[in-house]
Amino acid sequence: MSNDTVKIPQATAKRLPLYYRFLKNLHSSGKQRVSSAELSEAVKVDSATIRRDFSYFGALGKKGYGYNVNYLLTFFRKTLDQDELTKVALIGVGNLGTALLHYNFLKNNNTKIAVGFDVEEAKIGTSIGDVPIHHMDELEKIITEMGITVAILTVPAPFAQTITDRLVAANVKGILNFTPARLTVPATTRVHHIDLAVELQSLVYFLKHYGVDEEEE
Ligand code: ATP
Incomplete structure (x- = not known):
């Protein structure tokens, strides 16, 4: 992980690959937005936890609008160092x-x-x-x-x-x-x-x- 990445709780860090995998699937199916409820259903993590997890990365979601899939994906890729093999x-x-x-x-x-x-x-x-x-x-x-x-x-x-x-x-x-x-x-x-x-x-x-x-x- 790069040094300028925010220090996130370990429990949150462990869930990142899970979020990342699901978002990648969403992205390839052409979906642009996802709500925390949808994410919650898919990755089996309750939506309050998802919102708290995402809050560590700054205000990434808007109420009633959901999260921007592309933005999240770019963010997670960087955080998980996915650009580098x-x-x-x-x-x-x-x-x-x-x-x-x-x-x-x-x-x-x-x-x-x-x-x-x-x-x-x-x-x-x-x-x-x-x-x-x-x-x-x-x-x-x-x-x-x-x-x-x-x-x-x-x-x-x-x-x-x-x-x-x-x-x-x-x-x-x-x-x-x-x-x-x-x-x-x-x-x-x-x-x-x-x-x-x-x-x-x-x-x-x-x-x-x-x-x-x-x-x-
Ligand atoms: P296999 O049927 O191929 O033996 P296994 O998973 O049942 O598989 P294990 O006895 O668990 O066999 O060993 C796993 C692997 O670890 C084997 O390929 C074995 O040759 C290897 N191995 C055993 N000792 C060492 C060692 N000191 N260093 C590296 N590899 C080892």
Whole structure:
């Protein structure tokens, strides 16, 4: 994010990609204006929250008129740094890693997995999609050369911390951790943890105990 961007609350920042994706769809369908009620219905965030979120960016909407889609889109693109492609490294080209490589995020925004790493000889030197897979021995050299500061971890949990230490030492600032391991990093590095098994279990638990009506929050 650029330095002149207003500092927005983290909860708001997390919703930005959601708004952005919906606005992009609206834009491509030729719609020029959107009300907070319409946005609310589409992204499943209540309209008061949407209005509060948008208020952090200045008075972008007018009552009874809605928000200008083009303006919002330009604003979000800038705020989310969508004009600039962010290259990401993926460590661990197993089942999940391979799925992420095929998916490769380009439909939603401007981040792209640009390189993969593994230790299994059969995978080294191959490409998945257009992403080359290199040996872990080359990790530091390649990510430094490519200027990569974001990594996705899809290795077996016991290796996660050692690899994280190497990534941190090689100037990686953001790690999306798909392993169940809880990672220790310095304050200058940010880890987002996605434990699919836990998410699935908690969904089943919530369905069983709360049904579908009550919100989790
Ligand atoms: P697969 O069936 O391809 O093994 P998987 O997702 O079930 O997939 P895992 O054991 O979870 O396999 O390992 C994920 C990937 O991480 C594998 O491709 C494996 O070779 C790789 N891997 C294992 N140890 C390391 C390591 N130390 N550094 C990098 N990659 C590793």
